[in-house]
Amino acid sequence: MNRRSFIKNSGLVAGAITLASIPENKLFSNPKKFNMKATHKLQLSFVPYTLQLKHAFTLSTSSRTTTPVVLVKIAYDNYCGYGEASMPPYLGESHESVLKLLSQLNLSQFNDPFLSDDIMDYVNNTMPGNYAAKAAVDIALNDLTGKIIGLPLHKIWGLNPAKTPVTSFTIGIDTPEVVRLKVKEAEPYQLLKVKLGRNTDREMIETIRSATQKPMCVDINQGWTDRQKALDEIFWLKEKGIVFIEQPMHKNNYDDTAWLTQHSPLPIIADEAFQTNSDVAKLKGVYNAINIKLMKCGGLTPALKIAHEVRNAGMKVMIGCMTETSCAVSAAAQLSPLVDWADLDGNLLISNDPFDGMKIVDGKITLPNKAGIGVVPLKQKTDIAKFLK
Amino acid sequence: MNRRSFIKNSGLVAGAITLASIPENKLFSNPKKFNMKATHKLQLSFVPYTLQLKHAFTLSTSSRTTTPVVLVKIAYDNYCGYGEASMPPYLGESHESVLKLLSQLNLSQFNDPFLSDDIMDYVNNTMPGNYAAKAAVDIALNDLTGKIIGLPLHKIWGLNPAKTPVTSFTIGIDTPEVVRLKVKEAEPYQLLKVKLGRNTDREMIETIRSATQKPMCVDINQGWTDRQKALDEIFWLKEKGIVFIEQPMHKNNYDDTAWLTQHSPLPIIADEAFQTNSDVAKLKGVYNAINIKLMKCGGLTPALKIAHEVRNAGMKVMIGCMTETSCAVSAAAQLSPLVDWADLDGNLLISNDPFDGMKIVDGKITLPNKAGIGVVPLKQKTDIAKFLK
Numbered sequence: 001m002n003r004r005s006f007i008k009n010s011g012l013v014a015g016a017i018t019l020a021s022i023p024e025n026k027l028f029s030n031p032k033k034f035n036m037k038a039t040h041k042l043q044l045s046f047v048p049y050t051l052q053l054k055h056a057f058t059l060s061t062s063s064r065t066t067t068p069v070v071l072v073k074i075a076y077d078n079y080c081g082y083g084e085a086s087m088p089p090y091l092g093e094s095h096e097s098v099l100k101l102l103s104q105l106n107l108s109q110f111n112d113p114f115l116s117d118d119i120m121d122y123v124n125n126t127m128p129g130n131y132a133a134k135a136a137v138d139i140a141l142n143d144l145t146g147k148i149i150g151l152p153l154h155k156i157w158g159l160n161p162a163k164t165p166v167t168s169f170t171i172g173i174d175t176p177e178v179v180r181l182k183v184k185e186a187e188p189y190q191l192l193k194v195k196l197g198r199n200t201d202r203e204m205i206e207t208i209r210s211a212t213q214k215p216m217c218v219d220i221n222q223g224w225t226d227r228q229k230a231l232d233e234i235f236w237l238k239e240k241g242i243v244f245i246e247q248p249m250h251k252n253n254y255d256d257t258a259w260l261t262q263h264s265p266l267p268i269i270a271d272e273a274f275q276t277n278s279d280v281a282k283l284k285g286v287y288n289a290i291n292i293k294l295m296k297c298g299g300l301t302p303a304l305k306i307a308h309e310v311r312n313a314g315m316k317v318m319i320g321c322m323t324e325t326s327c328a329v330s331a332a333a334q335l336s337p338l339v340d341w342a343d344l345d346g347n348l349l350i351s352n353d354p355f356d357g358m359k360i361v362d363g364k365i366t367l368p369n370k371a372g373i374g375v376v377p378l379k380q381k382t383d384i385a386k387f388l389k
Numbered sequence: 390m391n392r393r394s395f396i397k398n399s400g401l402v403a404g405a406i407t408l409a410s411i412p413e414n415k416l417f418s419n420p421k422k423f424n425m426k427a428t429h430k431l432q433l434s435f436v437p438y439t440l441q442l443k444h445a446f447t448l449s450t451s452s453r454t455t456t457p458v459v460l461v462k463i464a465y466d467n468y469c470g471y472g473e474a475s476m477p478p479y480l481g482e483s484h485e486s487v488l489k490l491l492s493q494l495n496l497s498q499f500n501d502p503f504l505s506d507d508i509m510d511y512v513n514n515t516m517p518g519n520y521a522a523k524a525a526v527d528i529a530l531n532d533l534t535g536k537i538i539g540l541p542l543h544k545i546w547g548l549n550p551a552k553t554p555v556t557s558f559t560i561g562i563d564t565p566e567v568v569r570l571k572v573k574e575a576e577p578y579q580l581l582k583v584k585l586g587r588n589t590d591r592e593m594i595e596t597i598r599s600a601t602q603k604p605m606c607v608d609i610n611q612g613w614t615d616r617q618k619a620l621d622e623i624f625w626l627k628e629k630g631i632v633f634i635e636q637p638m639h640k641n642n643y644d645d646t647a648w649l650t651q652h653s654p655l656p657i658i659a660d661e662a663f664q665t666n667s668d669v670a671k672l673k674g675v676y677n678a679i680n681i682k683l684m685k686c687g688g689l690t691p692a693l694k695i696a697h698e699v700r701n702a703g704m705k706v707m708i709g710c711m712t713e714t715s716c717a718v719s720a721a722a723q724l725s726p727l728v729d730w731a732d733l734d735g736n737l738l739i740s741n742d743p744f745d746g747m748k749i750v751d752g753k754i755t756l757p758n759k760a761g762i763g764v765v766p767l768k769q770k771t772d773i774a775k776f777l778k
Contacts (some may be wrong), residue, residue, distance in 0.1 A: 114540070114545075114547060115549050116547030117546075117547045117548050117549060117726070117727075118549050118552075120547075145547075149538050149539075149545070150538075151503070151538065155503045156503075156538070156545065157506075158503060158504070158505030158506045158509075158534070158690070159506050160504050160507050163507075277701050278701070280701075281670075281702070301547070305694075305697045305698075305701070308694045308697070308698070309694075309697070309698050309701065312666050312667070312669075312694070312698065313670070337506070338506075
C-alpha cells in the first residue's frame with residue numbers, strides 16, 4: 001500500500017469511528033495546522049540594535065554602558081515569531097558576526113515552521129560557533145510555532161507557570177552612596193546579586209548589608225585565583241547571608257574548583273565554564289550547578305535539553321541571561337519553572353526595551369498568558385518599532 | 390503590582406498593539422486553550438487486555454503465545470487520550486501490578502492536562518518502578534494534549550515525519566519450513582531481526598539466507614557468555630549480512646561487553662542493560678548504541694529526554710517495543726524520526742489489535758496525519774472497543 005492510499009484508507013477508518021461524546025472536529029482537529037501550504041515560506045528579517053544600560057555594567061575586568069543586539073523576525077503566513085541575539089563583547093560575537101551569519105541563511109527554502117529540527121540543523125551547520133546568532137533564529141522559530149499552536153511555550157512543554165522562581169537582581173559595583181540608592185531601586189526583588197572579584201569585595205557586601213538583609217548571591221566572574229583564600233571568603237560570605245557562589249575561579253581550573261566545591265558550605269555554580277551540552281559531563285563533580293544562558297548554548301531548544309541533562313547528572317540548574325530586551329529574557333523565562341535559580345534581570349537593566357513581555361511580580365518571574373515566548377512589541381514611533389511591526 | 394492587575398495591564402498593552410498584517414486572534418490565539426476550565430478534571434480509566442500472538446514468541450530462555458497489557462484512557466472536556474502498558478513476564482510487571490498502581494491514582498485532582506510535569510511527578514512518586522504502568526499514563530497524557538493542540542506529537546516536537554527509519558521485523562525461531570514461510574510473510578519489510586543465543590544459531594541464519602539476502606540484525610538477549618567466542622560469531626555474522634548485534638552478553642557484564650564493542654566490526658546495542666536515564670552515563674564506552682523502550686523508561690516524555698542524552702553521549706539511538714497494540718507502537722513511532730534504528734513491529738505480531746495507527750509502508754515507519762499519538766480505536770463489537778469509545 002503506498003503512502004497516498006494508506007492515508008486515504010486510514011481516513012476512512014477514522015471516519016467510521018463515531019464516538020458519541022467526542023465531536024469529530026475535536027479528535028482530528030484543525031487540518032490547516034497539519035498541512036502547511038507549500039506556497040507559504042519562512043521569511044527571516046533582522047536588524048542591529050544597541051541597548052542603553054541604565055547603569056554602567058562593571059565586571060571584575062571591564063565596564064560598559066551599551067550592549068549590541070540583533071533583533072530577528074521570522075514571518076510565516078500571517079504569523080510572526082520574534083528572536084534576539086545579545087553580544088556582550090567578552091563572548092566574541094558582534095553586530096558584524098551576527099549579521100554575517102543571518103545574511104547567509106535562506107529560510108525561504110522551508111515551507112513548514114514545524115520542521116524545526118531540520119531548520120535548526122541547517123542553521124547550526126552554516127558555520128561553527130556563533131551561538132547568539134543561532135539562538136536568535138531558534139527563539140524566533142519557537143515563538144512562531146508557539147503562536148501557530150496558540151499556546152505559551154511553557155504550556156507546550158508541560159511546565160507549571162506557578163513554579164517559576166524569583167529572579168536575582170544585580171547591584172552594580174559603585175560608591176557606597178550609589179550602592180545604597182541601587183539597593184532602594186532593588187526593593188521589588190527578593191534575591192540580590194553582586195559581582196565580586198575585586199579587592200573591595202568585603203566593603204561592597206558590608207555596604208549592601210548596611211541597607212538590607214535580603215538573601216544575596218555573588219558572581220565572581222573567575223576573579224579568584226587561590227583556592228584556600230576563596231574558601232575563607234566563602235565562609236565569610238555565608239555569614240553575611242550569601243546563598244550561592246557563581247564561577248569563583250578560572251573556567252579551566254577544574255582541580256581547584258572541584259576542591260572548592262567539595263569544601264564549600266555554599267553551592268558553586270558554573271557560568272563561564274559552561275557553554276553548551278558537550279560540557280555537562282566534564283562539569284559533573286566540579287560544580288554543584290550550571291548556569292544555562294540561551295546566548296551561549298544556541299537557544300531554547302538546546303537549553304531545554306541541557307536543563308534535563310544537567311538535572312540527570314545530579315546537578316542543579318540555573319537560568320541566566322545577558323543584558324537583553326524582554327524578547328530573549330521572556331524566552332528564557334518560559335523555561336524557568338524547570339530551574340532552581342534564575343538570574344533574568346537583563347531587560348530591567350536597559351532603558352530602551354522595545355518589547356513588553358515577562359514581568360517580575362514581588363520578585364518572582366511571572367509568565368505572560370500569551371502564545372509563544374509571550375512578548376508584544378511596544379507601540380512607539382521609533383525605527384525599531386517599525387521593524388517589529 | 391499583583392498578578393491579577395499585571396495580567397489585566399499586559400492585556401491592555403496587547404490590545405494597544407495593532408499589527409496591520411497580523412490579525413489579533415492569530416497573535417493571541419484561542420483563549421480556551423489558555424484557561425482550562427476549573428470544572429473540567431482529568432478522568433482516568435483503564436482495562437486489562439490480553440494480546441494474542443500470531444506466532445509463539447521464543448527467546449533464548451522461554452516461549453509464550455500471549456502478552457498481558459492494560460489499556461488506558463484519560464478523558465478531559467470532550468477530548469480523550471489513549472495509553473497502554475505492556476507487561477512481558479520477564480520484566481516483572483503484570484495485570485495485577487499495573488492495575489494496582491493505576492487504581493491508586495487520583496488524576497481528578499488536576500484540572501489542566503498541560504501541567505504534565507506536575508502530573509507525571511505525582512504519578513512517578515506514587516510508587517517506585519512500575520515503568521509500564523507509568524508509561525501508560527504518560528502516553529495517554531501526551532495523546533490528550535496533542536489532541537487539544539490539534540497536532541501529531543512529532544510535529545509538536547519539531548521532527549520531520551519523512552525521516553522515520555525502516556523498522557526491523559522479527560523472524561521467530563522455528564523449523565526450517567516454518568522459517569521460510571515467515572520470511573515470505575516478512576516480504577514487506579526491509580530489515581529482518583532474528584533472536585539468537587541458542588546452539589542452532591548458524592542453522593537459523595543459513596535457513597533465512599537460503600530464502601532472502603535482505604539486511605538482518607540479531608538480538609542475542611544476553612545469550613553469549615564467552616567474549617572470544619562471541620567475537621568469532623560476530624565476524625561470521627558480518628559475513629552473512631548482519632548489520633548490528635543487540636545485547637550479546639549478560640546485562641551486568643560490563644567488562645566483556647566493552648571489550649567486545651571495542652573489537653566488534655558491527656555496532657553493539659544495549660537492550661536489557663538499559664532501563665532508564667540514570668543508565669546512560671554508565672553505558673558510555675560499553676555499547677555503541679542504546680535501545681530505548683517506552684515500557685522500560687516510563688513513557689514518551691522520558692524517552693525523548695533519553696534519546697537526546699544518548700546522542701549527546703556519542704552513542705546511537707534505537708527505539709524498540711514489546712508486543713503491544715498499535716497504541717504504544719504508534720506512540721513510540723512519533724519519536725522515530727530522531728533515531729538511527731527502529732524495532733517497532735510489536736503490533737504486527739498480534740492478532741487482536743483494537744487500534745488503527747502507524748503503518749509500515751515499504752518497510753518504513755509511516756506516521757498517521759492525526760493529532761497526538763495518531764491512533765483511532767477500531768470499530769468492533771467487542772468489550773475492548775466499547776471501553777475505548
